[in-house]
Amino acid sequence: MNWDDSTDTPAPERLVGASADREDQAVEAALRPKDLGEFIGQEKVREQLDLVLRAARARGATADHVLLSGAPGLGKTTLSMIIAAEMGAPIRITSGPAIQHAGDLAAILSSLQEGEVLFLDEIHRMSRPAEEMLYMAMEDFRVDVIVGKGPGATAIPLELPPFTLVGATTRAGLLPPPLRDRFGFTAHMEFYEPAELERVIHRSANLLDVEIDTDGAAEIAGRSRGTPRIANRLLRRVRDYAQVKADGIITREIAAAALQVYEVDARGLDRLDRGVLEALLKLFGGGPVGLSTLAVAVGEERETVEEVAEPFLVREGLLARTPRGRVATPAAWAHLGLTPPRSGAAGNGQQDLFGA
Numbered sequence: 160m161n162w163d164d165s166t167d168t169p170a171p172e173r174l175v176g177a178s179a180d181r182e183d184q185a186v187e188a189a190l191r192p193k194d195l196g197e198f199i200g201q202e203k204v205r206e207q208l209d210l211v212l213r214a215a216r217a218r219g220a221t222a223d224h225v226l227l228s229g230a231p232g233l234g235k236t237t238l239s240m241i242i243a244a245e246m247g248a249p250i251r252i253t254s255g256p257a258i259q260h261a262g263d264l265a266a267i268l269s270s271l272q273e274g275e276v277l278f279l280d281e282i283h284r285m286s287r288p289a290e291e292m293l294y295m296a297m298e299d300f301r302v303d304v305i306v307g308k309g310p311g312a313t314a315i316p317l318e319l320p321p322f323t324l325v326g327a328t329t330r331a332g333l334l335p336p337p338l339r340d341r342f343g344f345t346a347h348m349e350f351y352e353p354a355e356l357e358r359v360i361h362r363s364a365n366l367l368d369v370e371i372d373t374d375g376a377a378e379i380a381g382r383s384r385g386t387p388r389i390a391n392r393l394l395r396r397v398r399d400y401a402q403v404k405a406d407g408i409i410t411r412e413i414a415a416a417a418l419q420v421y422e423v424d425a426r427g428l429d430r431l432d433r434g435v436l437e438a439l440l441k442l443f444g445g446g447p448v449g450l451s452t453l454a455v456a457v458g459e460e461r462e463t464v465e466e467v468a469e470p471f472l473v474r475e476g477l478l479a480r481t482p483r484g485r486v487a488t489p490a491a492w493a494h495l496g497l498t499p500p501r502s503g504a505a506g507n508g509q510q511d512l513f514g515a
């Protein structure tokens with residue numbers, strides 16, 4: 160399972176998964192901030208983007224191409240729409256995987272209006288020939304349309320109106336440098352602070368007409384893994400609980416009780432994450448233990464442990480990937496309320512058995 164394939168596959172059925180599932184797709188449009196002023200957090204990105212857009216507007220010019228990079232659910236699609244709105248320009252939305260042939264891209268590019276924003280989601284998944292066509296379009300606002308086939312084929316140059324390309328990627332590292340270099344501005348989106356997620360939650364609660372107090376929002380924010388999409392999703396589940404089990408008002412107690420039902424713990428770990436940590440601590444004394452051994456112990460595929468559970472555990476400083484295998488940190492012991500074995504001697508005799 161890979162987390163960058165959100166457009167082809169509805170996300171895994173996981174309450175704390177970062178990709179959009181069907182329900183997210185249905186409700187997200189209503190929750191998207193419409194302009195930069197409404198967009199919460201990402202101070203640096205907002206400030207820089209604000210300058211880029213203001214300057215372009217003052218010059219009466221089309222804004223420079225913008226690359227948005229960051230993990231799923233942090234607001235890339237939202238920002239692309241904000242860019243168009245701030246420029247008073249229409250937006251055309253497509254994605255790398257949707258552009259199979261250079262001809263598909265030529266058709267889109269040649270139908271753009273002057274100043275239009277072209278949002279190219281998952282730009283790292285575009286085909287090679289399309290990518291090369293894009294280089295020229297970005298730099299010279301020109302494409303070569305190939306007419307005919309074989310030796311008789313000719314390239315007809317076609318002028319394009321100036322447009323703004325907004326590319327989004329969860330994997331900036333996968334972009335070829337020539338493509339990356341053609342963006343005038345790159346925004347790196349970071350995970351959100353809990354206080355920012357609280358603001359996201361209050362804003363969404365307001366739009367959804369849900370009553371929530373400060374502590375209730377803080378409780379949900381702390382479990383949202385730094386990701387607005389997850390915060391919004393948890394808010395919807397907690398709202399259900401509050402309606403059925405209480406008077407509809409979300410307090411800290413209600414939020415905590417609801418998320419306990421859904422097995423999302425105080426730090427945003429779900430069943431799978433906790434299973435991995437628990438196995439690492441209880442069965443292997445905190446490691447080091449090899450990935451395959453760990454996966455067998457939790458009854459999951461190797462890939463599931465490595466790609467679905469571990470990234471967040473590593474980011475949270477609960478687990479480390481070392482050359483000798485997976486190792487739990489002191490924070491992991493503390494989080495599960497367990498006592499680490501003295502002097503970390505536990506795995507020492509075993510480390511040769513459990514190579515990474």
Ligand SMILES: Nc1ncnc2c1ncn2[C@@H]1O[C@H](COP(=O)(O)OP(=O)(O)OP(=O)(O)O)[C@@H](O)[C@H]1O
Pocket residue numbers: 165177178179186187188190191192197198199200201230231232233234235236237238329359387388391
């Ligand atoms: N800064 C923010 N303030 C308020 N809400 C936000 C913010 N960023 C994202 N959201 C909300 O989070 C949800 C997901 O955002 P968005 O779809 O823009 O993420 P994305 O980065 O495009 O994700 P993906 O990589 O899966 O395409 C949206 O419903 C949006 O309302």
Ligand SMILES: [Mg+2]
Pocket residue numbers: 235236237280
């Ligand atoms: Mg998106």
